[in-house]
Each structure stands twice: as structure tokens, then as C-alpha cells.
Amino acid sequence: MTDPTVEDLLERVREGDVRLHELDDHVDAGTAATVRRRLVADESGADLDVVGEYAFDAAAADPNIDNMIGGVQVPLGVAGPVAVDGGAFDGDRYLPMATTEGALVASVNRGCSVIDAAGGATARVTKSGMTRAPVFRVADVAEAEALVEWVRDNEDRLREAAESTTSHGELLGVTPYVVGNNVYLRFRFDTKDAMGMNMVTIATGEACDVVEAETDAELVALSGNLCSDKKPAAVNAVEGRGRSVTADVEIPREVVEERLHTTPVAIAEINTRKNHVGSAKAGSLGFNAHVANAVAAMFLATGQDAAQVVEGSNAITTAEATADGDLYVSVSIASLEVGTVGGGTKLPTQAAGLDVLGVRGGGDPAGSNADALAEAIAVGALAGELSLLAALGSRHLASAHADLGR
Ligand SMILES: CC(C)(COP(=O)([O-])OP(=O)([O-])OC[C@H]1O[C@@H](n2cnc3c(N)ncnc32)[C@H](O)[C@@H]1OP(=O)([O-])[O-])[C@@H](O)C(=O)NCCC(=O)NCCSC(=O)C[C@@](C)(O)CC(=O)[O-]
Ligand SMILES: NC(=O)C1=CN([C@@H]2O[C@H](COP(=O)(O)OP(=O)(O)OC[C@H]3O[C@@H](n4cnc5c(N)ncnc54)[C@H](OP(=O)(O)O)[C@@H]3O)[C@@H](O)[C@H]2O)C=CC1
Structure with missing residues (x-):
């Protein structure tokens, strides 16, 4: 018996003989996606041809998507390389970031170059554990x-x-x-x-x-919301969920002045008045400027569950001018939920993102690759915090986005 054609299946779906999600029982996953795409295009009037230009095997994506019609592409950039002394992540690495926000990668890239000029960042996972309540x-x-x-x-x-x-x-x-x-x-x-x-x-x-x-x-x-997954929740900020991870760096005053066009004292003041006092007044759980930006971009680039950016933004940024006049900055993310196996990590473009960091698959010992990914993301967040706080200090935020983001 020959396989049914796309036209046959379109007809059978329209007649109610086959449901949209049952198409994979009749043809291979790629053809099933084509039938659905054609149907949605016809009924909505949308031109979906570009959605059909995806680079992964539809059958391999079966654990990741239901009722598949194609793929969405997000531009991918890199920041770095940046030197990291981590508990699990070591060396000079590029950080892959997928985003549509112009100026974001530039900002993290500037932060990385400043961290590098200071001799690199330190990062450690301080607690680990995934919860279900x-x-x-x-x-x-x-x-x-x-x-x-x-x-x-x-x-x-x-x-x-x-x-x-x-x-x-x-x-x-x-x-x-x-x-x-x-x-x-x-x-x-x-x-x-x-x-x-x-x-x-x-x-x-x-x-x-x-x-x-x-x-x-x-x-x-089975889930009573005290887990707490994909919702802003104090329990995660206090107890941690996934990886609790901290990255920090001390930057010489001259580097801050030359490369960030501001001073350690100004950055420390902005951090206190904005990230701490402003966040407290707002009732925020995130005492940071834009940790969600690095978390979201690196989540997309490495196949993490995007909805868990909610917990990934549970972060506190500290900044202080040291007795020597230099700048100490840290980012502590309480609940960063990451993996290097399972979920979206097997899809080829996301696996490539993990390869850029050198953390694809199971680590040796088990758990070390996910720890390393958490440390890499924390360093990306640290770089982003530094650069944005500096841009606010030098009053470059609006002009940077006018130049690079529109
Ligand atoms: C845009 C910069 C970096 C310019 O910064 P600059 O110092 O004027 O630029 P520069 O031309 O002197 O370059 C300095 C370094 O920046 C990097 N850089 C510079 N340009 C690029 C580029 N095109 N692509 C890649 N990297 C770039 C690069 O590392 C470069 O060093 P080099 O390699 O030349 O030695 C700076 O003004 C900046 O970081 N601004 C802040 C922008 C930012 O952080 N945006 C984040 C998103 S804002 C948001 O989403 C959240 C918010 C703001 O609403 C949250 C809140 O409420 O706070
Ligand atoms: N079910 C739910 O309520 C929710 C599901 N999700 C989704 O869950 C998925 C992620 O779940 P997750 O359990 O991580 O992934 P998977 O369901 O893909 O399972 C991963 C499996 O990989 C095996 N494995 C192989 N090597 C290793 C290793 N080195 N370390 C750990 N495990 C290894 C383990 O098998 P074994 O256990 O046999 O040892 C593990 O269970 C995402 O797609 C996410 O979107 C998200 C939120 C809620």
C-alpha cells in the first residue's frame, strides 16, 4: 500500500476523518508537519513557508513538540571569550546567546571584555536540587x-x-x-x-x-505549587531550586573608567538605589537589573525550558567600591533550572550551543556539566549587569539602544 499524499490527508482532516494530532499515525513526522502547516496556512491566510524551513529532524523533535507545523528561528550571537574560574566551568569560553533584543549581546560582550581585563570571573554552584511538592x-x-x-x-x-x-x-x-x-x-x-x-x-x-x-x-x-515551577515565588528565592549559583569579579578602577566610562563609586550607588531600594519599593523578587536577559538568551541557545526564566531571574546583584577604590560586583541566582541532557538539549542547534560551552551531554562526574552550564550563565548575567549599570552611570542606555536596537 502506498503512503497517503499530503492532499489526501488534508482532505481527511477537513472531513473530520483524521484529527490534526493523529497525522503522525499515518505518515512520517515531517510530512505530518507539512499537512498541518498547509491547513493552518489555508485557514488563517498566513504565509507559513518560512516556518517550514527548519534544520532539525521532525521525528527527533517528537519529545519536544506536539502538533508540530515547523520551527521558529531566533538569531544567535556570542559574547566573549571570557575567562572563568569555576567549580565546574573553567577556561576561556564564548557564551552563546539567542535573542531579538539589539544591544543585548553587545552589552554582555562589553561586560565580558571588562571581566577579562580584570583577570576573569569566579563562579560556584553553592546548592543544587530540583523540587516537586x-x-x-x-x-x-x-x-x-x-x-x-x-x-x-x-x-x-x-x-x-x-x-x-x-x-x-x-x-x-x-x-x-x-x-x-x-x-x-x-x-x-x-x-x-x-x-x-x-x-x-x-x-x-x-x-x-x-x-x-x-x-x-x-x-x-502531584504538583501543589509549593515546588514552585514557572511562577515567581519566594520559596525558590530563599530555599533555591535547580542550581543556586554565584559569579563575582573585582575590577581595577582604571578599567572601569577607561572601558565603562564611569567609576566604581557611581556603579555601587546605582546598584543600591536601583537594584536594591528600587526593587524593594517595587515589591520585586529580582534585586538585579536584567539577569533575565542573559538567562533567557542562554536558555534559548542551549535548549533549556524557556518558561523557567521566571525562576532564573530570582537574582541579587551586589556592587561595592573597595577600600582600594576598585569595583567588586557579584550576581547570585537562587534558582537556575538547567540541564545538559534531556528536554530541548538534544535538538541540533541547541546541542551546538552546548558544544560552544563544552558542556553537552552527561558530565564526569554526573552533574558537572549542568553545574558548568549554570556557572557560564551566571557569568553572562554578571557581564550584563556590569555593562548595564555602567551604561546607566554614563547615561548611554537610551543612545545604545537607539544605535544598536532599532
Ligand atoms: C552598547 C554598549 C556596549 C556600547 O558601549 P561603548 O563602551 O560605548 O562601546 P565601544 O564601541 O567603546 O565598545 C566597548 C565594548 O563593547 C562591546 N561592543 C560594542 N558594540 C558591540 C557590538 N555591536 N557587538 C558586539 N560587541 C560590542 C565590545 O566588547 C567592545 O569592546 P571591543 O571589542 O571593541 O574592544 C553600551 O552602551 C551598553 O552596554 N549599553 C547598555 C545596553 C544594555 O545593557 N542593554 C540591556 C538590555 S536593557 C533591558 O532589556 C532591561 C532594562 C534596561 O529595561 C532593565 C532595567 O530596568 O534596568
Ligand atoms: N513533567 C513536568 O511536570 C514538567 C516537565 N518539563 C519538561 O521536562 C523536560 C526536562 O525534564 P528532565 O527530567 O530533565 O529530562 P528528560 O525527561 O528528557 O529525562 C532526562 C533523563 O536523562 C537520563 N540521563 C542520562 N544521563 C544523565 C545524566 N548524566 N544526568 C541526569 N540524567 C541523565 C535520566 O534517565 P534516568 O532517570 O532513567 O536515570 C533522566 O531522567 C523538559 O522538556 C521540560 O520542558 C518542564 C516542567 C514540568
Whole structure:
């Protein structure tokens, strides 16, 4: 029997005989995408030819996209190279950044060149652990207390159940929270080189089965929002989620004056009045200028989950003029959720981004590549903070974007 043609399938979808998402059952993934693209183009009047010019294998992208019609391209640039002394990321590297914001890569590039002139940045992952927090219904607070005690006494059983679903993930701990007749169990896992959301969701589900079998608690939702994934949340800023990572640098005063056209004292003052006082008044969780910019651009370039830029912007920038008149700057990102295996990291253009950093795939030891990626992103964020604070000091923000961004 011959394969159905695009025209045949278009007709069958229009007649309601085949659903849009069932096309892959009838033809290969690329042809299925073509049929959907044709249908959407016909019905919306949009010209989608360019959307069909994608460079990856549609079948290989199956774990990443449903109802695929093509691909979106984002321009890719590089900042650097920049010297980094990291716990896992070492040497002089280019930082890949995908963005549509003109002047952004230029800004991070300037920051990198200043960091380099100062001898490089230092970066360390200080805490690591991906979380999932199911919510259970209990009868009352007495039953809640009983559940909390049971969890404390039976963590090994929960660990055994959770770890039966993964050869890499390790349960680090379970923290209970009680609110009336709701009990939230915040499971925290070492997910090695994976960002880990699929891994910990599957593992936590297995542990929840044990809780339900052994206690009176009833699972209401596998994610009870105390995790907290893809929402701004203080719990992530305080407790961390994914990688907590810090990068810092001390820059000689002459370098600040020559290359950034301002002074250490001016940068420190802007940082305090803008990033700390201004953010406090705004009720912000991000005490920084634009950490989200480096996080988003490097997430897109390396196949991370873009929605987790929300947590990636949970960052505090500090800046101080030292006793010698130089400038100390740091960026601490509390909850940077990154992986070098799984998710979007296998797609060819994103894998190439990881290759530029030298962190593709599983690390040796496991987890070291994801640590290195976190440190690279923190250095990119540090470079961006430096350059933007300086541009505000020299009053170049508007002119830079007028020149480079429109
Ligand atoms: C634009 C600059 C860098 C000019 O800065 P400059 O010092 O006038 O430029 P320069 O021509 O003297 O070049 C200095 C260095 O900048 C880099 N550089 C310079 N041009 C390029 C380019 N085309 N492509 C790549 N790199 C470039 C490059 O490293 C170069 O060194 P060189 O390699 O020549 O020795 C500076 O004015 C700047 O950084 N401005 C700040 C822009 C910025 O940070 N924008 C971020 C986005 S703003 C935003 O999204 C968030 C916001 C602002 O709303 C958040 C908030 O509320 O704060
Ligand atoms: N399920 C959910 O609720 C959510 C899912 N997501 C999505 O989840 C995906 C990311 O989940 P994630 O679990 O990271 O990825 P994957 O689901 O792609 O799984 C990655 C798997 O790779 C295996 N692996 C191989 N080598 C290593 C290594 N060195 N370190 C760690 N694991 C390794 C592990 O298998 P094994 O476990 O067998 O050892 C691991 O589970 C993204 O696509 C994201 O968009 C995002 C948010 C929520």
C-alpha cells in the first residue's frame, strides 16, 4: 500500500476523518508537519513557508513538540571569550546567546571584555536540587501532624520508591508544610545533568503511591505549587531550586573608567538605589537589573525550558567600591533550572550551543556539566549587569539602544 499524499490527508482532516494530532499515525513526522502547516496556512491566510524551513529532524523533535507545523528561528550571537574560574566551568569560553533584543549581546560582550581585563570571573554552584511538592488532603490538623511524623520516620521508604524510577536521580530530602487540612511535601532531588522536571515528577508520583497506601492522606495534585515551577515565588528565592549559583569579579578602577566610562563609586550607588531600594519599593523578587536577559538568551541557545526564566531571574546583584577604590560586583541566582541532557538539549542547534560551552551531554562526574552550564550563565548575567549599570552611570542606555536596537 502506498503512503497517503499530503492532499489526501488534508482532505481527511477537513472531513473530520483524521484529527490534526493523529497525522503522525499515518505518515512520517515531517510530512505530518507539512499537512498541518498547509491547513493552518489555508485557514488563517498566513504565509507559513518560512516556518517550514527548519534544520532539525521532525521525528527527533517528537519529545519536544506536539502538533508540530515547523520551527521558529531566533538569531544567535556570542559574547566573549571570557575567562572563568569555576567549580565546574573553567577556561576561556564564548557564551552563546539567542535573542531579538539589539544591544543585548553587545552589552554582555562589553561586560565580558571588562571581566577579562580584570583577570576573569569566579563562579560556584553553592546548592543544587530540583523540587516537586504534591498536595495531600487530610481530615484535620491532627491527621496533618500524623502525616508529617510518618514522613519523617519513613523517608527511606519514600527514597526507595522514588529512586526505583530513575538511575540518575537521588532523593535529597522531603520537607513538609501544613496549611489547615492541606499537607504539602516538598521533595528535593539531585538530578545530576538533567534539569529534572520529568525525572522528579515521575519519581515523586511513585513516592506518593506509598504515602497513600500507608497513611490516611489523599493525594489531590502531584504538583501543589509549593515546588514552585514557572511562577515567581519566594520559596525558590530563599530555599533555591535547580542550581543556586554565584559569579563575582573585582575590577581595577582604571578599567572601569577607561572601558565603562564611569567609576566604581557611581556603579555601587546605582546598584543600591536601583537594584536594591528600587526593587524593594517595587515589591520585586529580582534585586538585579536584567539577569533575565542573559538567562533567557542562554536558555534559548542551549535548549533549556524557556518558561523557567521566571525562576532564573530570582537574582541579587551586589556592587561595592573597595577600600582600594576598585569595583567588586557579584550576581547570585537562587534558582537556575538547567540541564545538559534531556528536554530541548538534544535538538541540533541547541546541542551546538552546548558544544560552544563544552558542556553537552552527561558530565564526569554526573552533574558537572549542568553545574558548568549554570556557572557560564551566571557569568553572562554578571557581564550584563556590569555593562548595564555602567551604561546607566554614563547615561548611554537610551543612545545604545537607539544605535544598536532599532
Ligand atoms: C552598547 C554598549 C556596549 C556600547 O558601549 P561603548 O563602551 O560605548 O562601546 P565601544 O564601541 O567603546 O565598545 C566597548 C565594548 O563593547 C562591546 N561592543 C560594542 N558594540 C558591540 C557590538 N555591536 N557587538 C558586539 N560587541 C560590542 C565590545 O566588547 C567592545 O569592546 P571591543 O571589542 O571593541 O574592544 C553600551 O552602551 C551598553 O552596554 N549599553 C547598555 C545596553 C544594555 O545593557 N542593554 C540591556 C538590555 S536593557 C533591558 O532589556 C532591561 C532594562 C534596561 O529595561 C532593565 C532595567 O530596568 O534596568
Ligand atoms: N513533567 C513536568 O511536570 C514538567 C516537565 N518539563 C519538561 O521536562 C523536560 C526536562 O525534564 P528532565 O527530567 O530533565 O529530562 P528528560 O525527561 O528528557 O529525562 C532526562 C533523563 O536523562 C537520563 N540521563 C542520562 N544521563 C544523565 C545524566 N548524566 N544526568 C541526569 N540524567 C541523565 C535520566 O534517565 P534516568 O532517570 O532513567 O536515570 C533522566 O531522567 C523538559 O522538556 C521540560 O520542558 C518542564 C516542567 C514540568
